[in-house]
Amino acid sequence: QKEVEQDPGPLSVPEGAIVSLNCTYSNSAFQYFMWYRQYSRKGPELLMYTYSSGNKEDGRFTAQVDKSSKYISLFIRDSQPSDSATYLCAMSAQGGSEKLVFGKGTKLTVNP
Amino acid sequence: DAGVTQSPTHLIKTRGQHVTLRCSPISGHKSVSWYQQVLGQGPQFIFQYYEKEERGRGNFPDRFSARQFPNYSSELNVNALLLGDSALYLCASSLAGGGGNTIYFGEGSWLTVV
Numbered sequence: 001q002k003e004v005e006q007d008p009g010p011l012s013v014p015e016g017a018i019v020s021l022n023c024t025y026s027n028s029a030f031q032y033f034m035w036y037r038q039y040s041r042k043g044p045e046l047l048m049y050t051y052s053s054g055n056k057e058d059g060r061f062t063a064q065v066d067k068s069s070k071y072i073s074l075f076i077r078d079s080q081p082s083d084s085a086t087y088l089c090a091m092s093a094q095g096g097s098e099k100l101v102f103g104k105g106t107k108l109t110v111n112p
Numbered sequence: 113d114a115g116v117t118q119s120p121t122h123l124i125k126t127r128g129q130h131v132t133l134r135c136s137p138i139s140g141h142k143s144v145s146w147y148q149q150v151l152g153q154g155p156q157f158i159f160q161y162y163e164k165e166e167r168g169r170g171n172f173p174d175r176f177s178a179r180q181f182p183n184y185s186s187e188l189n190v191n192a193l194l195l196g197d198s199a200l201y202l203c204a205s206s207l208a209g210g211g212g213n214t215i216y217f218g219e220g221s222w223l224t225v226v
Contacts, residue, residue: 008152036217043220046214046215098160098215
């Protein structure tokens with residue numbers, strides 16, 4: 001079993017839809033949870049950062065972490081064509097480590 | 113402020129050759145890490161350096177090595193290139209090495225091995 005599982009999609013939605021992206025993980029040591037957006041042939045861009053369990057909101061984006069279920073989600077409200085990209089979940093354990101474990105990424109297309 | 117910068121952006125090498133990739137972290141960041149991203153996969157951790165010391169190493173062969181310089185810039189070296197080394201190589205930096213510090217990525221260096 002992989003440490004982090006993410007459905008690669010592809011996911012196609014109409015403009016204005018609510019998008020739900022998810023990852024599950026197996027390592028209970030993970031404490032820090034991130035979502036990155038990656039446009040084609042570019043580096044990952046940090047979208048959301050959450051420590052431990054709970055919700056975090058930033059504009060149209062909401063990140064949720066449920067450590068008891070080992071499940072994290074990213075919601076995008078009022079999706080726009082410019083949101084079309086690959087979304088990567090990433091996680092790390094404590095201890096000053098930059099070792100992130102990534103999911104495979106979900107390719108999202110928002111159609112005008 | 114400049115983000116994480118990497119060079120070169122694209123390069124083509126022949127099997128068996130050696131490659132050096134370079135990275136400058138965000139100003140003030142002391143930790144640098146390297147990732148390999150094969151097409152269709154998420155990035156995989158290769159190395160982390162903090163204050164010029166190796167802090168972590170992923171599951172990569174000894175052909176891969178890295179170092180960090182006094183100005184916190186870093187280079188990744190890969191010897192005896194294989195076709196399977198073709199990938200996007202990403203550099204990331206943070207203030208003090210993750211675990212609560214936000215990690216930022218550069219645009220990457222695209223390596224093609226022929």
